[in-house]
Amino acid sequence: RKEVEQDPGPFNVPEGATVAFNCTYSNSASQSFFWYRQDCRKEPKLLMSVYSSGNEDGRFTAQLNRASQYISLLIRDSKLSDSATYLCVVNPTGGFKTIFGAGTRLFVKA
Amino acid sequence: DTEVTQTPKHLVMGMTNKKSLKCEQHMGHRAMYWYKQKAKKPPELMFVYSYEKLSINESVPSRFSPECPNSSLLNLHLHALQPEDSALYLCASSQEGDRGTGELFFGEGSRLTVL
Numbered sequence: 001r002k003e004v005e006q007d008p009g010p011f012n013v014p015e016g017a018t019v020a021f022n023c024t025y026s027n028s029a030s031q032s033f034f035w036y037r038q039d040c041r042k043e044p045k046l047l048m049s050v051y052s053s054g055n056e057d058g059r060f061t062a063q064l065n066r067a068s069q070y071i072s073l074l075i076r077d078s079k080l081s082d083s084a085t086y087l088c089v090v091n092p093t094g095g096f097k098t099i100f101g102a103g104t105r106l107f108v109k110a
Numbered sequence: 111d112t113e114v115t116q117t118p119k120h121l122v123m124g125m126t127n128k129k130s131l132k133c134e135q136h137m138g139h140r141a142m143y144w145y146k147q148k149a150k151k152p153p154e155l156m157f158v159y160s161y162e163k164l165s166i167n168e169s170v171p172s173r174f175s176p177e178c179p180n181s182s183l184l185n186l187h188l189h190a191l192q193p194e195d196s197a198l199y200l201c202a203s204s205q206e207g208d209r210g211t212g213e214l215f216f217g218e219g220s221r222l223t224v225l
Contacts, residue, residue, distance in 0.1 A: 042219075044200075089212050096158040098212045
């Protein structure tokens with residue numbers, strides 16, 4: 001089992017749609033969780049951290065389920081500019097070895 | 111605009127060449143990283159420097175040689191590379207020097223092609 005698993009997609013959605021991504025992690029002791037966004041041929045950028053209580057930033061909502069060892073990202077009212085690869089990132093031990101999921105590709109179409 | 115600056119943005123080199131990739135950050139971060147990313151794959155960790163000392167080497171071949179001259183600079187020296195080393199090389203930094211969290215600030219990357 002991979003340490004961090006994501007559905008690779010691609011997800012093809014129309015503008016205005018709501019789309020959800022899930023990510024599972026294998027190490028139950030994992031401490032920190034993040035969603036990064038990577039545009040084509042660009043660097044990854046931190047989208048949001050994921051907290052146990054869940055957190056929201058505008059159209060984006062992230063949630064953590066420790067019991068089931070998954071995190072999710074919900075995007076509401078999708079925009080064309082949301083088209084990107086979304087990387088689930090887990091820091092299992094508090095050390096420097098952050099684990100990246102393979103990424104989920106999202107295409108938002110007009 | 112990213113606060114981690116990498117040069118060059120593009121590099122083409124032959125297998126016998128020696129070249130260097132450079133990375134600079136002025137955020138006062140105490141940990142700096144080199145990642146390698148192939149197309150449609152996630153970034154793979156290569157090296158981590160913590161307080162200017164090499165903390166992690168993920169069994170990277172010796173043809174890649176990292177250097178951290180000071181807390182703001184990170185270099186990756188390249189020598190006798192293979193065509194399969196062609197990739198996007200990403201530098202990143204994080205605030206804490208004692209531990210990681212996963213909050214990484216990436217540079218735009220250096221796209222390397224080895225002929």
